[in-house]
Amino acid sequence: MSDDSSPSLEGRRLILGVTGSIAAYKSALLIRQMKRAGADVRVVMTDDAKRFITPLTLGTLSEADVLGDIFPESSDASGSWTQHVRLGLWADLFVIAPATAQTLANLAGGFSNSMLTATALSARCPILVCPAMDRDMYRHPATQRNLQQLRDYDYTVMPAAHGELASGLVGRGRMPEPEAILRRIADLLDGRPPAADALASPSVTDEEADPPADPSPASASSTPADLRGLRVLVTAGPTQEPIDPVRMLTNPSTGRMGYAIAEAARARGADVTLVSGPTHLDPPGGVTVVRIQRAQEMHEAVQSRRDDADVIIGAAAVADYAPRRASSSKTKKDEAELTLSLRRTPDVLKTVGANKRPGQVLVGFALETDDERENARRKLEAKNLDWIALNNPREDGAGFGTSTNRVTLLGRDGTVDELPLLSKRDVADALLDRIVDPDLAPVPSPS
Numbered sequence: 001m002s003d004d005s006s007p008s009l010e011g012r013r014l015i016l017g018v019t020g021s022i023a024a025y026k027s028a029l030l031i032r033q034m035k036r037a038g039a040d041v042r043v044v045m046t047d048d049a050k051r052f053i054t055p056l057t058l059g060t061l062s063e064a065d066v067l068g069d070i071f072p073e074s075s076d077a078s079g080s081w082t083q084h085v086r087l088g089l090w091a092d093l094f095v096i097a098p099a100t101a102q103t104l105a106n107l108a109g110g111f112s113n114s115m116l117t118a119t120a121l122s123a124r125c126p127i128l129v130c131p132a133m134d135r136d137m138y139r140h141p142a143t144q145r146n147l148q149q150l151r152d153y154d155y156t157v158m159p160a161a162h163g164e165l166a167s168g169l170v171g172r173g174r175m176p177e178p179e180a181i182l183r184r185i186a187d188l189l190d191g192r193p194p195a196a197d198a199l200a201s202p203s204v205t206d207e208e209a210d211p212p213a214d215p216s217p218a219s220a221s222s223t224p225a226d227l228r229g230l231r232v233l234v235t236a237g238p239t240q241e242p243i244d245p246v247r248m249l250t251n252p253s254t255g256r257m258g259y260a261i262a263e264a265a266r267a268r269g270a271d272v273t274l275v276s277g278p279t280h281l282d283p284p285g286g287v288t289v290v291r292i293q294r295a296q297e298m299h300e301a302v303q304s305r306r307d308d309a310d311v312i313i314g315a316a317a318v319a320d321y322a323p324r325r326a327s328s329s330k331t332k333k334d335e336a337e338l339t340l341s342l343r344r345t346p347d348v349l350k351t352v353g354a355n356k357r358p359g360q361v362l363v364g365f366a367l368e369t370d371d372e373r374e375n376a377r378r379k380l381e382a383k384n385l386d387w388i389a390l391n392n393p394r395e396d397g398a399g400f401g402t403s404t405n406r407v408t409l410l411g412r413d414g415t416v417d418e419l420p421l422l423s424k425r426d427v428a429d430a431l432l433d434r435i436v437d438p439d440l441a442p443v444p445s446p447s
């Protein structure tokens, strides 16, 4: 029976899939809470899960036989090998908690190599996966790609929680607490979007700021509110440096990368200000937008706001030179040659870096075609950044004007993180992941 504080799951039929993670001990608590909430629970375990918790424990708590073997032990084929099909049809919801990297890979690949994965393939009900693993396994592009694949199959992914992990590392990888999983189950069964705390409501002050977008269940379910309370300032787009009223110096930046970062940071609960050069993009909902044209204006907009920001990400393609004087009338084309006198524009991010306050995180982008890493690292040092995202515009799918990007993240501490070709939104999330979890915890030495 459910009490007042926990959601009711009265009469709901749940399968709990348990896989081989240390977090499997929490499955016992989860089953107790499911039963208390009135659910009928069947447990499916992988062989590895049995190393962490016994079928006897989970069977006793769920008051039903635990399923594990896909093939019957005896020759009495009384239908037990088709259990996965019957179970998949019986359930209202299939929860896999904890879900290891191995199981996520099997599910993403469509393997039916265990009772658990075979049941997932047979299930017609919604499936909720709650990953649990070590920090670096969770961040690995293969795991992230598998999670994305599962979302594409319409699975709901509950992001791993941040905190202390069994390895001694601190980071994202913990299985969410049973209470949070139970609430998510109830929400899914009732067709509700995730609880209100999945998204924060930032203080939006600028007239241009749109109201926060309603989170769609699909996107918000996979979006942690882990930037809540952080103020993020992003620069985006090109700058335009007028030569005369009808001509300018500019570059082909579309602003997509910066806009994707602003959107992702907002979706993760941050209070976001976007300082944008001229683009054709619609600003993301809930973001304060400051529009500028020239590098000097971007400089002023950023420097006047920099002290209020916890995170500053420079994704703008700022013109390095501007005409010394813009002519107030259209330049005549009488002469065979025209010499423009240019002056350096202010380096927006470098100025921020020179005035960085403790705790502030600064991120830049470097577009390099030669000696990429050395040049990017030099920029990281020169601008006093914590991270620099390096991209090479010569690579397919990377750089200006594309919806995808292939970046290598270089950290101040020497980290090199080569991301695969991803959508700019996924690159944005990967970058924000590093900011939330900056790997400051010492790596324990193997014993």
Ligand code: C5P
Residues within 6 Å of the ligand: 235, 295, 314, 315, 316, 317, 318, 319, 320, 345, 346, 347, 348, 349, 350, 363, 364, 365, 366, 367, 379
């Ligand atoms: O020096 P470079 O232009 O390659 O550095 C790129 C990084 O510095 C980007 O993050 C860009 O937004 C930022 N930048 C800036 N102001 C400039 C030039 C670059 O903020 N004038």
